[in-house]
Amino acid sequence: MAIGIDLVPSVQLSRVAESEKHGENSPYFAGWKAYDEDPYHEVENPSGVIQMGLAENQVSFDLLEDYLEKHPEASIWGKGALGFREKALFQDYHGLLSFRKAMTSFMEQIRGGRAKFDSERIVLTAGATAANELLTFILANPGDALLVPTPYYPGFDRDLRWRTGVRIVPIICNSSNNFQITPQVLEAAYENAESLNLRVRGVLITNPSNPLGATIQRQVLEEILDFVARKNIHLVSDEIYSGSAFSSSEFVSVAEVLESRPDRHHRYRDRVHIVYSLSKDLGLPGFRVGTIYSYNDKVVATARRMSSFTLISSQTQHLLACMLSDTEFTSRYIETNRARLKKRYGIIVEGLEKAGIECLGGNAGLFCWMNLSPLLENLDREGELELWKTLVYELKLNISPGSSCHCSEPGWFRVCFANMSEHTLEVALARIQKYVEQRMNAVII
């Protein structure tokens, strides 16, 4: 049967392929496209779109480059390429022991030594994107639900749901108490899931939170642990921003809470799983370094097997094993990185204050959560999107509307501040100040 090139019939792909759950048709990505088409450049395109929608950490690269200059052994070229063969062949899904040990040491340092990690419980994945999906495959069946506090990282819609067939039921938090998670909203979410005939398998929190830019308090963590124990479900704590808390003491990891309550250990242990990555704290998203840390042996074993689909390049494991096992370097890095992020946060909050814009009190992360509701024409989702279009296409700032993060209240926006130079940040703030001024003048007139 001859088929002409122009008459090629379409063929069926899978339901997963046809679904929209990759999430790329949301505003979150439309802003990126605007940036791609007209990217800001200090010299070459000073009126271009400034990327403030990408939670990247570019404030501490000099520290990494400096380290590499002094430590040629971090490259697999280091010993005249003699180590190359072993690394190139190493595909064991346990991962390089030296790398796992370096990761646990780094994670412990970030938590100020208040929690200990066992390198045998570390499972490697190509980024936190893969880690969150993988855990979902393990903890839930298609059609089951995970409870996730809103507002949340838009990528979860894809990572937790797309190929897994698992549902997300929001734990609706609101600004009246700074979007904190309470036993009431947890219970409400659980009941909501039940009313939809969905079996809840776990709660997934991000701590420090994206997009809030704030850490979860110890007491709240204890309440969440009690809740999951009562419901006999899992807790996934995505701690990808743990090293980006502005001060070490303000971040409390679920690991610490577990360790500080040995009496409750048996109730909590098998439920708790931590996701981590070097994409934010070290600013290395391109290297695809994600980890799952689970206190549940069966989850560790299964996750390890599943990680075959998404291992970390041994070349990269080697590099990071060298870097992260240098505890003097990492301790200095963590401290300096925190200070620089804190300073950036100070600059942006001050700049926004000058424009009369309030932010949620933040103490972590690469972004701040600002309240633009006073600027909305209508205090609803459409009003928010209208303002967002103005921000992207007129002010040329790609920031993320709260609706893309499933925020229950219109008017909140996430703005990233660590993926640009200080100068660019000032340019962005100036644009905002000018816009607000114009709006106020327009009102007066």
Add this chain to the structure above:
Amino acid sequence: MRSGRKPLLSKLATNDGHAENSPYFDGWKAYERDPFHPTRNADGVIQMGLAENQLCFDMIEEWLINNPQASICTAQGLGMFKDTAIFQDYHGLPEFRNAVAKFMGRVRGNRAKFDPDRIVMSGGATGAHELISFCLADPGDTFLVPTPYYPGFDRDVCWRTGVQLLPVVCDSSNGFMVTRNALESAYENAKAANTPVKGLLITNPSNPLGTVLDKETLRDILSFVNEKNIHLVSDEIYSATVFNDKPRFTGVSEIIEEDQTLCNPNLVHVIYSLSKDLGFPGFRVGIVYSYNDEVVGCARKMSSFGLVSSQTQHLVASLLSDDVFVEKFLSESARRLENRHRIFTDNLDQVGIKCLQRNAGLFQLMDLSHLLRDKTFEAEMELWKVIIDEVKLNISPGSSFHSSEPGWFRVCIANMDDQTVDVALRRIRAFVSRSEGAMAASAKKKRCWQNQNRKLRVSLSYRRMEELMMMPPLSPIPQSPLLRAQT
């Protein structure tokens, strides 16, 4: 308040879909417990179950020393560190895609051209197979796959996707060729059982056969999938291990470029990786290449779950865009693979072991059926156990590859140095002569017994065989009554 209740895990987490309960892994475990080392453990198990390519590392090491800029950690390359480290775009570095596309074309003697915009990354070929299955099929759908096939497919194609594999049985009567009859038969059986066939998965060059598909067969396959409107996934991971032109390697790309009326290109997808051709399994460089725009788009989005480290992309881009090096590498690699092939086939031939004729891959398929007690898979497992435990060679039994005929064993030969090759061959020679002696003696004994006592008693070796039979089923796939299609 109840305490100590264990929270449930998913069905995926608790089933056998990871396929690690197969003998394929038991041999590995034996190796791990007692690994051969020429000086420290000369009596250890020699790993001949791992299809790795270690023959050309010296060439790569030399290139690396001469090209420090290919690393982003060296003084020469550090300038690229930041830009590379923040690059997480799932399109991949353009220079990476360009270099891989060019390399794939070069491997095919430039008889096919690859478009860098169709190159999608994945976590090794392992990730690529799972990814393409997610794109093309729904849970419960079926892919046909000619036997014998790489055991990893049971996990990669089926585990998290819910897709099933249905064997298309090929056998040695015609050199394991994939015939139109076999394909039609498998398809009809699947249809009759209401298991919708969504695609056909071929590996070319084949693992474990080490053979390449001839042009006629490829054309037949393409016309078959076109007629049924099902997908063709062609795993060409061993494409650069073809060491001579007898016959020349032809990939599906060449055929559809040559004859655009033969098959709807929207049905054709190629899987590739650098793990075998270059010997880089640790770097996790998997590629999905599709002629279907929609699949490229979807696969690219999905690749977020298994991107190649940008550090590695940078290295690979530098290496593969060095045309002089690539030329030199491909021809020298083929020469060394052919040499290794000849050493094994000659030596095995001398002790009466025939291998399937091949000109590709990193392994041989040996015919040990004459050493089996009888022509059964039980006997094959028995022999395999002896080879692992006594001869101390981890080789792979044909049953782990879903072979329809007992007696075939795959032995990997490119993952060791010359010294180890000698030791392995020596052990095989010794084993064969022991076995022949033992078989002659037992044949004589058997005649005595038969004369004395007509009833055969269950021997110790049978008991061991029964223990082996208690192992979990080889296939994690729910037992379908149509597990095999007949030719």
